[in-house]
Amino acid sequence: MKITLSILFAILLLSCIDHPLEPPLPPAAVSEVPENWEQAQAGRYQEKSNYIQSHQAAYDWFGNFAFSEVDGIPYIALKLLPKLAPELWGGEENFLDVVGLFIDERQQSYPIARGIGFSGLSRTEAQGNIDYASFTCGACHIGRVRLENGQIDYLDGGVNMTFNIALFRVKLYQTLQTAYAGETSDNKYQLLTQKLLDALDAVQKNNPHYFYNNFQTGNRNFDADYEAAQIALFKQDAVQTIKQFAQRAEAEYEGFGALIAKNYEGLESEMLAGFPGMADATGLSAINGYVSLRKIPVVKWFASVSLPPQPGITDFMSVWEQDKRRTGWDEGHKRLINGGGQWNGNVPMPIYRNLIAMLTLGLEKTDVRVAAFAEELLDGLPASPYPFNVDIVQAKKGQALFAQHCADCHQPKNGKVYDNLGTSMKRAYVVGTLLNYAARKQLYANCAPDTSIQLAGKDVKPCAEFDGISLEGKKDLLMSPNNEHHGYNARPLSGIWAQAPYLHNGTVPTIYHLLIPEERPTSFIKSRLDYDSQYLGFSWNSEQTVNQNEGYLFQVNVIPALSNKGHDKDIVEGEKTYRLNWSGDKQSAFAIIEYLKTL
Template sequence: MKITLSILFAVLLSGCIAHPLEAPLPPAVVSEVPENWEQAQARKYQEKSNYIQSHSVAYDWFGNFAFSEIDGIPYIALKLLPKLAPRLWGSDENFLDAVGLFIDERQQSYPVARGIGFSGLSRAEAQGNIDYASFTCGACHIGRVRLESGQIDYLDGGVNTTFNIALFRVKLYQTLQMAYAGEAGDTKYQLLTQKLLDALDIVHQQNPIYFYNNFQTGDRNFDAGYEAAQIALFKQNAEQTIKQFAQRAEAEYEGFGALIAKNYAGLESEMLAGFPGMADATGLSAINGYISLRKIPIIKGLASVTLPPEPGITDFMSVWEQDKRRASWGESHTRLINGGGQWNGNVPMPIYRNLIAMLTLGLEKTDVRVAAFAEELLDGLPASPYPFNVDIGLAKKGQALFAEHCADCHQPKNGKVYDNLGTSMKRAYVVGTLLNYAAHKQLYANCAPDTTIQLEGKDIKPCAEFDGVSLDGKKDLLMSPNNEHRGYNARPLSGIWAQAPYLHNGTVPTVYHLLVPDERPASFIKSRLDYDSQYLGFVWNAEQAAKPNEGYLFQANAIPALSNKGHDKDIVEGKKTYRLNWSGDKPGAFAIIEYLKTL
C-alpha cells in the first residue's frame, strides 16, 4: 500500500527549517548599497554564470533529469499527446507552452520543453528500457523575466511563474477521454494504444528524429538510431505500458477532484483550470495516498482521510542561496536549529527537502541522485541579479529603513516561525500527524544512512550525515514536529524582486502593495513576464502594456486560503516595534523598494 506517499506530499514544497532557536540571533548584517549599480550588476551576473559553470553536472540534473528511471509518463506517449488532441495543447514548436513550460533558448536542441526530463539521460544502459518522462526541478525553479529590450533573462533557481501543473493533469485526462471516443473497459485502452501507435508511425515516417531531435549531451547521442531502438522497445509491450499510464492519469484526475471537493468548495472551476505559478503541493502529492486507498474496497470510503485537512495553495518559491537558510546542530547534536526561510519550513535537511518534493509525484524508485545533485547546486547558487536600473541615492536611504524595520527578521538562519502577521494560517495546518509520520517513513525508506548512490563516478552515502554528524538513530529529525511550524518563516531577501507576487499564497502583486496594504488590489494579472520596476513585481495591472494573452486574472480573497491580508500591521518583537504598514510614508516604502533591488 502506498499510503506513505500521501504523506510525503504533505511537506512537499514547504521546504526548509522551522525550528526554534537555542539563543537569540545576533544583530543582522545589512548588505551595503554598491556605489555603481551597473558594475555590481555585471559582477553578480558573472558570479552566477561562473557558479553554474563550475557546477555544470549538478545543474543538468537539476534542470533536465527525470525523477525516476522506471516510472512516469512513457516519453514517446508524452510527445504524441498533441497528435491525439491538438486543440488542447500548444504550438507545433512546443505543445507544452499550453501549460507554461517553455523552450529554453540556451539549449535549443533539447527535444522537449524545459522542465521535462527523460530517463535516457540517466540510465546506465542506453537501451535497457523505454524512456519515462517526468517533471524536473527546473519545471518550477527555472523562471523568466522579459527585459526592456524584449530579450528573456533566465532565472535559474527562481520561479517559473507560468507553469501550471494542475492544468497539465486536467489536459492529460481530457486528451485520454477524447481518444477513448466513448469506449469503456479494456476496449478504451486498446483504442488508445492503437491511436498512439498509428500516430507514432506517421510522425516517425515524416521525421526520424521527431522524438529526440538528435539531441546530444555528454557521451550520449539521442540520434535516429537511438530513436528507432526506443520505438521498437515501446512497441514490444505497448498495450500494457499505455494502459498502466492511462489508469494512473485517470486516478490522479479523480484524486484531484476529491481534493477540490474537500478543500476548495466554491472554487471548483478555477481550481480545475489551475493557477500558473501556484499549486497546492501538499494536496497534489496527497492524492497518491488517496489513489492507493481507493483500490482497497474495505476502506475505499476512508480514502479522503489521506487528503490535507486545509487548503494549502501556495506560490512556487525561489530556491537559490540555500546556505543562508541552512540549519545547524544544537550543542547536543540531537536537534537542528537556526535555519529557515521557506514558507513554514518543516524539513530541516536539504537532501530530504529536495527528495520530498520529488516524492510528491508518486513515482516508483525515486532517483536519489537528483536530490543529491540539487543539494550540491542550490547550497551556494547565487540569486539572479535585478536586471534593471537602480537609483543608488534612494537605495541608500532605503538601506537605513531596511536595517531598522526588516533586517532582524529577514536575516540568514532565522528559524523562527511567525504566526502574528495576520496572514492566512490555512497553509500552516496542512500537515497532520498522519502525514508527518508517513513522511518520516517514506523519506527514510528512500534515503537511509546506509543508502549508497554514485555521483560523478564515486560511491557516496548522501544521507549518512549532516554537517559532519552521523544520522544513525536520528530518523525523527527528517521532519520537524508539527508544533514547531505553525506559521511562516521570514526568509532572507536575496533576489526578492523575482519572487513576485508576495505572501506565501501569491495574493499581493508587488512589493509596493506589500508595504502599502491600503492599496492592495482585489484582483490583478498574474504570470506575465514583463516587469514593473517602479512597484517591484511582474506587470500586474490589466491596463499596463504586456504581451497579448499573457497572464491570467487572479482574484484574491476568493476563499480564506487566498486572503491578501497579512504583513500589514506593525508588530512588536521584544522591546522593539517594527513598521510593516508604510501607507502613511510612501517615500519610505519606495526607498525600501529601491534598496531591495540591490540584494
Template sequence: MNKLHGILIVLVLMISACDGDKAEKESSSKTTVVTTPVASENAWHKLQQQRQQQLDQYLVQQQVAYRWFADFPLGINDGVPFIILKLLPKIAPELWGSNENFLDVIGLHLDERIPDYPIARGIGWSGLARDEPNGAVDYASFTCGACHIGRVRTDEGMAYIDGGVNAHFNLPQYRVRASETIAKIVGDANDQEEKIKRMTKAVIAALDQVHTNDKNYFYRNYQLGDKVFDAEYEANQVALFKQNAPAIIAKFMGRTELEFQAFAALLEKNYNGFEAEMLNGFGGMADATGISTSFGYVVKRDVKKDPAANPETDLPPTQGITDFMAVWEQGKRKVSWSDDHKQLINGGGQWNGNIPIPMFRNLAAELTMGFGPETDVRVAAFAQELLENLPAPAYPFAVDMNQAEKGKGLYQQHCADCHRSHNGTVYETLGTDKGRAQVASEAITASGREGFTAICSPDTAIDMPQGTVTPCAEFEGVSLVGKAEFAMMDPALHDGYNALPLGGIWAQAPYLHNGSVPTMYHLLVPNERPAAFMKSRLDYDQELLGFSWRINSEAAQTEEEGYRYDTRAVKVFSNAGHDKDITIKGVTYKLDWSNDKEGAMAIIEFMKTL
C-alpha cells in the same frame, strides 16, 4: 555513473543576463554612494556585471548538478512514456499547444540557451540518467526546472532566472488535458480492454506517421556529452515501445486516471465550490502537500482497496495552495544542530520550515509527482549540491544607488533582523492565512517521515561525482540513524511562517507565501493592496518592484498574458498579513509604511540591490 558525470563535465552553459549576486550582505557592503544620476547608474551597472560573472563561474563549476536540476527526470522508470508524450499533439491537437511548443498550454517554455533540446524545459526522460542507453523504454517526467527556472522580459529580450519561479507552470492543466486526451480516444468504450485497444491503435498510427516522415522526430538528434539521441537511438526506442505497446499504454492510462482522481479527491475535501477554478489551475502555484498526499490516498483507496483509506486523515486538513518558492542561496536557510544534537535550530526550509534537512526537502518536492520508490534520489542530491550556494539573480534593470543608500538604513532598522540568514523563528501572529502552515497534520507528518526515510534511508547509496555516497546517512556530521523525526518536524512547532533571507527578492514577486500581493510597494503600503490583479506576466514594474500586475480593462476582449488573481475568491488567497507594525523583545519594526511612502520607495530601491 562516472561515465555520465564525465560527459556532462564538457558542457558550457550560456547563462542569461538577469542572474547574479552571492549574498545580500556582500551587495550592501559594496554599495557606492554617488552624487549624480549618471554615476549612480554606472555604479549599479558595474555591480550587475560583477554578479553576472560570479553566477556564470558558479554554474560552470556546478554544470553537472545544474543539468540534473534543470533537465533530469524526477522518476526513474515511471511517468509518461516519452513517445506518448511527444505524440499528444498528434492525437489530440485541439488540446495541446503550438507547433513550436505543444507544452506551452501547461506553462513550459523553450529555453533559448539550449536550442537543440527536443522538448520544453522542465521535461526530462529516463535515457538521460540511465547508464545503459538502450536498456529500456524512456519515461518522461517533470524536472526541478519545471517549477524553478523562471523568466523576465527585458529590453534585451527574455532573461532566464535559474532557481527562480516558473510563473506559468500549471500542473493541474497537464493532468486535465491528459485525461481529456484519453477520453477523446476511447470514446464510448466501457470495457477496459476495448479502451486500451482504441488507445493503442491511435498511438501506433500517430507513431508510424511521424516516424516514417522524420527519423529524428522524438529526440531531434540531441546530444549530451557523448550520449547521442540520434536516429539509431530513436529507432531502438520505437522498437522497444512497439514490442509491449498495449501494456505500456495501459500503464499510462492507469496512471493518468489515478492522478486525475487524486486531484479530484483533494478538491472534493478542501476546495468545495472552487473545483472548476482549481481544475483550470493557477500558473506558478500548487497545493503541493495536497497533490502528493492525495496520490497516496487514491492508491490506497482504489488500488490497494485498503479500508483504512480515509480522506480526513490521509488528506490535508486545510487548503494549502502557495506560490512556488525561489530556491537559490539555500545555505542561508540551513539549520544547525543544538549542542546536544536533539534539536535543529537557526534556519528553515519551506514556507514554514517543517522539512528542515535539504535532502528531505528536495525529496518532498519530487514526491509531489507521486513516483514513490521510483523517485530518483540522485536528483535531490544534485539539487542540494547546486542550491546551497547558488547566487541570487541580480536585478536586471536600472537602480538609483543614491536612493538605495537612503533606503539601506531603513531596511537595516526595520527588515534585516527578521530576514537575516539562519533565522529559524516561526512567526505565528503576522495575520497571514495559516492554511499552508497547517497542511501537515500529525498523521501526514508521520506518513511523510516514513516515506522520506524509506526512499532515502541512512543506508541508501547513490553514485555521485565524488564516488558512492549515502546522502541521508547524516546531516552536518550527525548520524540520522534513529532520527526519522527530523525528516519532517512536529507540526505544532511550525504553525506560522519563516522570514526568509531576501536575496533576489525582486524576482520573487508577487509576495507573501500565496503570492497575493503583486509588488513590494503593496506589501509595504497595505492600504493600497488590490483585491484583484494580473498574475504570471513576464513584463516588470520597475517602479513598484513586481511583475506587471495592472488589469487591462480590455482583457475580456483580448488574449492577454497571465491570469486574473482574485484574493477574495477563496480563503487561502487572502492578501492580509505583514500589514501592521510589530514589537519583538522591546523593538518595534515598521511593516506598514502607508504614512511614509517616501521611506517605502527608498527601501524598495535598496531591495533591488539584494
C-alpha cells in the same frame, strides 16, 4: 499502506512531544549598497555564470533529468499527446506552452520544453529500457523575465510563474477521454494503444528525429538510431505500458478532484483549471497516498483522511542561496535549529526538501541522485541580480530603514516561524499528524542512512549524515514536529525582486503593495514576463496594454486561503517596534523598494 490502531496511537504521542523554542537571533548584518550598480550587476551576472559552469553536472540534473528511470509518462507517449487531441495542446514548436513550459533558447536542440526530463539522460545502459519522462526541478525553478530590450533573462533557481502543473494533469486526462471516444470498458486501453501506435508510425515515417531532435549531450547521442531502438522497445510491450500509464493518469485526476472537493469549496472550477506559478504541492503529494488507499477495500473509507485537512495552495518559491536558509544542530545533536527552507520549514534538511518535492509525482524508485545534485547546486547558487537600473542614493536611504525594520527577521538562518503577521494560516496547518508520519516514512524509504548512489563517478551515501553528524536513529528529524511549523519563515531576501507576487500565497502583486497595504488590489494579472520596476513586481495592472494576452486574472480573498491580508500592521517585540505599514510614508517605502533591488 497499513494503518493500525497502535501506529495511530504512536503518531498521536509523537505529536504531543514538547520542544524548546528557538534561541534568540543575534543582530542582523545588512548588505551594503554598491557605489556603482551597473558594475555590481555585471559582476553578479558573471558570478552566477561562473558558479553554474563550476557545477555543470549538478545544474544539468537539476534542469533536465527525470525523477525516475523506471516510472513516469512513457516519453514517446508524451510527445504523441498533441496527435491524439491537437485542440488541447499548443503549437508544433512547443505543445507544452499551454501549460507554461517553455523552450529555453540556451539549449535549442533539447527535444522538448524546459522542465521535462527523460530517463535516457541518466540510464547507464542506453537501450536498457524505454524512456520515461517526468517534470524536473527546473519546471518550477527556472524562470524568466523580459528585459527592456525585449530579450529574455533566465532565472536559474528562480520561479517559473507560467507553469501550471494542475492544468497539465487535467489536459492529460482530457486527452485520454478524447482517445477513448466514449468507450468505458477495458477495451478503451486497447483503443488508446492503437491510436498511439498509429500516430507513432505516421510521425516516424515523416521525421526520424521527431522524438529526440538528434539531441547530443555529453557522450550520448539521441540520434535516429537511438530513436528507432526506443520505438522498437516501446512497441514490444505497448499494450501493458500504455494501460498502466493511462490508469495512473485517471487515478491522479480522481485524487485531484477529491482534494478539490475536500478543501476548495467555492473555488472548484478555478482549482481544476489550475493557477500558473502556484499549486497545492502538499495536496498533490498526498493524492498518491489517497490513490493507494482507495485500492484497499478495508481502508477505502479512510482515504479522504490521508488528504491535507486544509487548503495548501502557495506560490512556487525561489530556491537559490540555500546556504542562507540552512538549518543546524543544537549542542546535543538532538534537534535541528536556526534554519528552514520552504514556507513553513517543516522539512529542515536540504536533501529531504528536494526529495519531498520529487515525491509529489508519486513515481516508483525516485532517483535520489536528482535530490543530491540539487542540494549541491542550490547550496551556494547565487540569486539572479536585478536586471534594471537602481537609484543608489535612494537605495542607501532604504538600507537604513531596512536595517531598522526588516533585517532582524529577514536574516540568514532564521528558523523562527511567525504566526502573528495576520496572514492566512491555512497553508501552515496542512501537514497534520498523519501526513507528518507518512512523509517521514516515505522519505526514509527513499533515502536512509545506508542508501548508496553513484554521484559523479563515486559511491556516496547522501543521507548518512548532515553537517558531519550521523543520521542513524534520527528518522524523526526528517520532518519537524508539528508544533514547530505552524506559521511562516521570514526568508532572507536575496533576489526578492524575482519572487513576486508576495506573501506565501502570491496575493500581493508588488513590494509597493506589500508596504502600502491600503492599496492592495483585489484582482491583478499574474504570470506576465514584463516587469514593473517602479513598484517592484511583475507587470500586474490589468489596464496595461503591453503584452495584453500574457498572464491571467487572479482574484484574491475568494477563499480564506487566498487572503491578501497580513504583513500590514506594525509589530512590537520587547522594546522595539517594527514598522510594516508604510502607507503614511510612501517616500520611505520607495526607498526600501530601491534598496531591495540591490539584494
